[in-house]
């Protein structure tokens with residue numbers, strides 16, 4: 534099974550000048566793309582390339598049909614009730630900016646409260662900061678406990694009639710914490726708050742069911758789930774999207790345009806101004822097919838066993854500190870007592886062809902909270918192996934020899 538999955542990713546066979554195969558352990562940044570996705574994108578450009586919703590010729594109609602079928606595939610994938618609830622964006626970041634501007638502008642007022650968490654990626658923090666500053670609203674942060682979990686007792690106390698939005702990540706891109714979004718949404722609803730789930734890190738690892746979660750909005754990026762760059766999704770409940778004003782203005786999002794005044798198209802097109810990333814949507818649909826054929830039960834089992842193995846190996850090294858809970862998603866961030874994370878990542882690359890990421894991982898408030906400037910992060914995907922983790926450990930030993938303590 535693992536062999537046939539790896540065969541789908543030719544890049545995993547690439548070798549460095551030492552003849553070592555790539556061990557790609559930076560899947561939280563972006564995943565590699567399987568052949569089915571690459572082929573579908575190339576096939577679209579070669580055989581179906583036309584703009585959507587515009588031409589009446591066959592090629593354009595085919596392109597429109599392919600694009601809209603991709604939307605329906607996304608709808609089924611996250612179990613949205615209506616296809617109109619799936620809005621294509623350029624990624625999670627744009628989805629959140631759309632939400633902060635189109636929804637936030639009309640629904641957040643002075644003294645309102647927006648609840649975030651201390652583990653948010655900057656994408657799910659900065660747009661809310663700007664909105665709060667503009668409106669005179671307050672940001673509250675659910676604190677994290679010593680073991681990297683959200684403090685639910687504090688969260689429950691934070692909620693009040695002032696709470697207008699609860700927006701949080703499903704899976705932390707640093708700590709690997711899987712947040713209990715069902716519980717968090719349920720509690721927020723009791724106070725009539727709107728809810729947003731940032732599923733950028735969970736979408737490739739956990740099955741998502743927006744009706745079950747009952748969140749009002751959810752976002753993710755195709756490139757973190759074996760799909761292409763430059764495409765993302767914003768899911769929103771239809772009744773809320775209907776009431777929202779557009780986020781960008783231009784072609785295709787309009788119904789009628791006069792010199793002085795215009796009216797807006799139906800959902801989802803009201804939020805899709807201009808030419809869309811049509812080939813990207815095709816690639817995303819193929820990535821969903823790829824994930825579905827493997828199945829989330831197998832994906833979770835494999836990635837859990839990799840995380841468990843890596844945690845066991847890393848925690849045996851007394852120089853290493855791991856951040857976050859013991860039960861986690863496929864993300865492990867750690868520091869080394871005498872090797873800076875950037876040096877460690879560079880040596881892992883040079884000595885073992887192991888790709889890791891070092892830095893604050895676009896979560897500076899979290900780094901400050903846990904008292905580090907940077908961590909080294911490994912994150913797993915469906916194609917990773919225990920042998921690659923062994924090479925990670927060998928690379929750490931090489932780095933320790935270089936720093937010679």
Ligand SMILES: Cc1ncc(COP(=O)(O)O)c(C=O)c1O
Pocket residue numbers: 561562624625626627654656657702704705706731733734754
């Ligand atoms: C939790 C989380 N949210 C949002 C983002 C932003 O995603 P994108 O850069 O694809 O817009 C990331 C990217 O790493 C992330 O990890």
